[in-house]
Amino acid sequence: MTDVFIISEYLMFGHGLKSLLASEEELRVVGQEKEIDRAIELISEIQPDVVVVFGNGSDKINVSIVDILNIDPNMQIIGVSVQDNTCYTYSAKRWNAMDVSDLVNVIKSDHQKKRDYSVVGE
Amino acid sequence: MEKLRILLVDDHVLFRKGIASLIANRQDLTVVGEAEDGIEAVRVARQTLPDIILMDVNMPRQNGLETVKVLKGEMPHINIVMLTVSDNDNDLFKAIKYGAKGYLLKNLEPQQLYDMLDKVRNGEAAISGAMAAKILQEFRQPEKTEENESDGVDELTAREVEVLELVVTGATNKEIADELSITENTVKIHLRNILEKLHVKNRIQAAVHAVREGLIEKPS
Numbered sequence: 001m002t003d004v005f006i007i008s009e010y011l012m013f014g015h016g017l018k019s020l021l022a023s024e025e026e027l028r029v030v031g032q033e034k035e036i037d038r039a040i041e042l043i044s045e046i047q048p049d050v051v052v053v054f055g056n057g058s059d060k061i062n063v064s065i066v067d068i069l070n071i072d073p074n075m076q077i078i079g080v081s082v083q084d085n086t087c088y089t090y091s092a093k094r095w096n097a098m099d100v101s102d103l104v105n106v107i108k109s110d111h112q113k114k115r116d117y118s119v120v121g122e
Numbered sequence: 123m124e125k126l127r128i129l130l131v132d133d134h135v136l137f138r139k140g141i142a143s144l145i146a147n148r149q150d151l152t153v154v155g156e157a158e159d160g161i162e163a164v165r166v167a168r169q170t171l172p173d174i175i176l177m178d179v180n181m182p183r184q185n186g187l188e189t190v191k192v193l194k195g196e197m198p199h200i201n202i203v204m205l206t207v208s209d210n211d212n213d214l215f216k217a218i219k220y221g222a223k224g225y226l227l228k229n230l231e232p233q234q235l236y237d238m239l240d241k242v243r244n245g246e247a248a249i250s251g252a253m254a255a256k257i258l259q260e261f262r263q264p265e266k267t268e269e270n271e272s273d274g275v276d277e278l279t280a281r282e283v284e285v286l287e288l289v290v291t292g293a294t295n296k297e298i299a300d301e302l303s304i305t306e307n308t309v310k311i312h313l314r315n316i317l318e319k320l321h322v323k324n325r326i327q328a329a330v331h332a333v334r335e336g337l338i339e340k341p342s
Contacts, residue, residue, distance in 0.1 A: 010228040011230060012228040015231070016143060019143035080136060083207075085133070085135055
């Protein structure tokens with residue numbers, strides 16, 4: 001079972017998605033909140049697997065995505081634009097930089113992945 | 123009680139399907155069709171003849187406001203309620219002027235939406251609290267004369283139109299000042315007046331509004 005938490009300032013989006021997901025057997029909506037700060041508190045308590053954020057691309061929402069990923073880097077966040085049908089997936093990779101080479105290696109590794117993805121996508 | 127037949131018009135597919143799912147929870151409501159823009163809405167409305175259309179404002183090809191005008195001209199008996207994230211005064215006043223029966227924001231709880239639909243069924247208007255306050259505020263303002271009223275927006279002067287045309291091209295205040303041989307301060311004053319007259323908050327909204335409403339020609 002995958003636990004889903006929904007954040008939506010525009011309540012109709014959140015309630016609509018909750019209603020749509022109700023028929024999905026392997027998904028369970030464990031919470032919904034319109035206030036970002038309260039949502040972050042609840043997410044810390046509930047620890048859902050996935051957070052769906054309906055947003056308008058505002059700075060506050062972008063910062064909140066980072067806050068959520070800080071709670072648990074393994075949590076998957078799906079951002080859904082309320083303006084159009086665009087969706088984004090966010091995830092985090094946490095590591096300790098003990099030396100400059102650690103950062104350099106991650107930069108190289110991520111850049112290589114990007115190139116690999118672009119080849120796959122072509 | 124006969125089921126209220128609803129047409130959903132919104133380019134956001136998740137939102138449209140979500141609302142359809144919420145409406146399906148009610149025995150007295152039914153969705154008879156869906157459309158993702160204004161042009162498709164007119165076609166589906168002709169086929170299904172709904173009692174109520176829930177219509178988004180900002181959509182590709184033909185926006186919700188233009189669509190209200192078209193539909194009310196052709197099918198005046200259909201009740202149209204705007205359901206949008208836009209709390210822009212100009213959108214609100216235009217929607218009502220063109221014949222919308224209501225103006226709701228997408229931050230409603232489902233029960234509030236059901237209540238609003240019941241109101242429309244009973245011949246009442248459906249307007250979100252915040253938007254109703256804007257309408258009252260508009261009526262409280264001193265009466266406008268015919269000379270300075272046009273679609274709820276004050277007329278721009280010729281110079282303001284010139285400034286707006288340059289704003290649309292992405293020009294900075296300095297570039298506008300150079301182009302029109304005026305100072306940057308004068309540009310700022312023109313911009314402030316433009317924002318006030320168009321009821322928008324910033325130059326980007328002004329540019330979008332100008333193109334959408336045909337206040338200027340689209341830059342090539």
